[in-house]
Amino acid sequence: MVSSTVYGVEPFLDQVYGTLKGYGYEVWMSHKGTIPVNPKKTAFENCLVAVEQCDAFLGIITGRYGSGLAPGENSITHQEMIRAVQRDKLRWFLVHRDVTVARELLKQFRYKRDGSPRALGFKKTAPLEDLRVLEMYECAIRQDLPLPQRTGNWVHPYLTHAEALVYIQTQLENPERLKASLAS
Numbered sequence: 001m002v003s004s005t006v007y008g009v010e011p012f013l014d015q016v017y018g019t020l021k022g023y024g025y026e027v028w029m030s031h032k033g034t035i036p037v038n039p040k041k042t043a044f045e046n047c048l049v050a051v052e053q054c055d056a057f058l059g060i061i062t063g064r065y066g067s068g069l070a071p072g073e074n075s076i077t078h079q080e081m082i083r084a085v086q087r088d089k090l091r092w093f094l095v096h097r098d099v100t101v102a103r104e105l106l107k108q109f110r111y112k113r114d115g116s117p118r119a120l121g122f123k124k125t126a127p128l129e130d131l132r133v134l135e136m137y138e139c140a141i142r143q144d145l146p147l148p149q150r151t152g153n154w155v156h157p158y159l160t161h162a163e164a165l166v167y168i169q170t171q172l173e174n175p176e177r178l179k180a181s182l183a184s
Contacts, residue, residue, distance in 0.1 A: 001028040001035070001050050003080040004060035012161045016060070019168055024175050028054055044076050048083055056178055057084040057091040058168070061137055061155070063098050065130035078136050085139055085152070090181055092171050093140040093155040094164050098127035100157050103134045110134070 002016055013031045020027045028035045028050050030043075035050045051057065059081045066075035074082070084091050110131070112118050122131050138144075142153040158164040172178065 001054035002058045003077055005062055005064040005066040005077050006031045008064055009062055015161060015165060016168060019165060020172065023173050047076050047080055051080050051083040052087065055182055057089040059084065059091065059093040059140060061093065061095040061099055061133065061140065063096060063128045063133060065133050078132060081136050082139055088152065091152055094167060095137050095155050095157050097157045097159045099133055099137055102128040103137060
């Protein structure tokens with residue numbers, strides 16, 4: 001399953017889909033309409049069921065946050081990523097470099113001296129649409145755990161789509177390796 005916001009990165013998602021299909025995977029991606037849909041469930045419910053049922057999960061974090069059910073609620077992409085981590089899915093994550101730079105720049109403003117979160121008046125910008133994008137990244141790197149306890153926390157930064165595709169190729173071009181990981 002590929003989880004990502006869609007708007008603004010459609011051509012890149014088309015490349016990711018084509019690449020993974022070329023390796024022989026059945027690719028579930030909402031952008032391509034390939035997520036199995038139960039007509040009795042909402043779109044968001046179907047996406048979360050897909051996370052539960054997928055064998056492997058590729059999360060792509062861009063500066064866009066995506067849509068949620070109601071204002072202030074986590075976007076579906078965010079919910080998918082949380083669910084993949086909670087269920088300890090076999091997973092890979094990519095993060096656009098702008099997100100990692102924004103996180104470093106905003107770190108001093110996001111937390112009080114005692115480490116508790118601070119409310120920020122943040123306005124949408126081109127590189128970062130919503131501060132919760134940083135929370136998606138922090139979920140993926142498993143920031144909630146001490147470093148020695150973090151597994152599945154590799155989140156590969158990319159600047160260009162070509163760089164992201166190299167990572168995808170390296171990690172996923174061999175479906176037999178993925179099957180072996182699922183079996184272990």
